[in-house]
Amino acid sequence: MYNFNLKSSIYEFRVLSDFVDHFQLSPYDTVFTERFLYEKYFKGKLNCNFIFQDDYGLGEPSDIVIDKILIDIKDKPINRIIGIGGGSILDIAKLLSIKDATSTEDIFEENIPLVRDKGLILIPTTCGTGCEVTCVSVVDISRKNTKIGKRIEANFADSAVLIEELLDSIPERVFLYSSVDALIHAMEIYVAQTGNPYNDVFCESAIKIILSNYKKLVKDGIETRFEYMNEFLRASTFAGIALSNTACGAVHAFAMHFGSVHHVAHGESNARFLTEVFKKYAQISPNGKLEDLSKIINNALEIDTDLQGSFLALEELIDYLIPKKRLREYGVKEEDIEPYVDKVIETQQRLLKNNFVPLSRKELIDIYKGVY
Numbered sequence: 001m002y003n004f005n006l007k008s009s010i011y012e013f014r015v016l017s018d019f020v021d022h023f024q025l026s027p028y029d030t031v032f033t034e035r036f037l038y039e040k041y042f043k044g045k046l047n048c049n050f051i052f053q054d055d056y057g058l059g060e061p062s063d064i065v066i067d068k069i070l071i072d073i074k075d076k077p078i079n080r081i082i083g084i085g086g087g088s089i090l091d092i093a094k095l096l097s098i099k100d101a102t103s104t105e106d107i108f109e110e111n112i113p114l115v116r117d118k119g120l121i122l123i124p125t126t127c128g129t130g131c132e133v134t135c136v137s138v139v140d141i142s143r144k145n146t147k148i149g150k151r152i153e154a155n156f157a158d159s160a161v162l163i164e165e166l167l168d169s170i171p172e173r174v175f176l177y178s179s180v181d182a183l184i185h186a187m188e189i190y191v192a193q194t195g196n197p198y199n200d201v202f203c204e205s206a207i208k209i210i211l212s213n214y215k216k217l218v219k220d221g222i223e224t225r226f227e228y229m230n231e232f233l234r235a236s237t238f239a240g241i242a243l244s245n246t247a248c249g250a251v252h253a254f255a256m257h258f259g260s261v262h263h264v265a266h267g268e269s270n271a272r273f274l275t276e277v278f279k280k281y282a283q284i285s286p287n288g289k290l291e292d293l294s295k296i297i298n299n300a301l302e303i304d305t306d307l308q309g310s311f312l313a314l315e316e317l318i319d320y321l322i323p324k325k326r327l328r329e330y331g332v333k334e335e336d337i338e339p340y341v342d343k344v345i346e347t348q349q350r351l352l353k354n355n356f357v358p359l360s361r362k363e364l365i366d367i368y369k370g371v372y
């Protein structure tokens with residue numbers, strides 16, 4: 001049985017003014033964003049209300065921050081919530097659109113019906129999370145001292161809107177870590193045992209776009225990334241569409257735990273585990289979807305090599321753009337490896353079950369040692 005859903009309407013605009021013309025904003029619309037984006041792009045240009053995440057505290061947003069915002073917007077006449085920003089902004093915007101919500105706990109524990117009474121428009125300003133087309137919100141739950149992802153079926157946006165202009169000054173690091181996250185979504189889901197042929201189309205296309213443009217960046221310089229930004233943005237949404245149907249695998253499982261313990265951003269954490277996980281797959285079972293994936297990689301990079309060769313070429317490419325950093329440099333100790341792997345096994349089964357092949361505890365430890 002296969003099931004594939006695409007619930008949001010997707011729009012692409014080159015500039016913000018085209019979005020404004022099409023969506024006809026009013027004072028009943030509330031944009032949730034960050035101040036620096038407002039100053040750069042929206043000031044005096046959008047006829048609507050604004051809420052700024054930074055007014056509620058800096059750093060990674062937690063349930064405490066979200067609760068304060070929920071209380072502030074309660075009883076305000078809001079027709080549509082428009083989230084504009086990176087992944088966490090979009091994830092919070094989803095929660096703000098829920099009817100009668102006054103706390104994150106009520107939402108996450110389902111103490112209230114999870115229905116929306118507001119329209120929801122999501123506009124990414126990075127090119128990786130795919131959050132604009134998923135219904136999951138990942139929130140740092142302070143009481144539990146960990147990040148938790150909650151899938152809320154009502155929270156697929158009515159419209160996911162890609163506006164190239166909003167990425168016209170994306171910093172190099174943000175660009176690299178977000179686009180590699182999108183690449184990993186596409187690669188993990190493409191080989192996932194729980195994948196489906198409908199996902200494959202979006203994954204294959206995302207991988208091709210990202211890798212072929214990475215190759216150009218290696219040749220012409222990272223500063224030329226803006227020439228291809230609409231393609232990276234689209235690839236990220238393609239991968240997000242797959243992600244809204246199937247979860248990721250071992251790379252994300254490792255990264256979720258490592259990132260949360262060592263406070264390393266999502267894309268950066270993922271980048272550290274990418275090639276080691278796929279090299280392990282290649283060792284264990286160099287065939288099936290992995291072979292298909294290596295052909296996609298060869299095609300995108302215009303190389304002619306065997307499966308091991310294509311994963312090696314991928315590693316060289318990623319290492320060039322995002323130089324390797326060992327986990328020990330982030331503070332991981334050798335004696336941490338086994339307990340960390342046990343914690344990943346304990347808490348990330350939702351992701352590990354999508355692995356291309358089942359990975360034993362020993363194999364997971366080998367991968368960890370490989371990046372340590």
Ligand SMILES: [Fe+2]
Nearest residue numbers: 129181185266
């Ligand atoms: Fe991700």
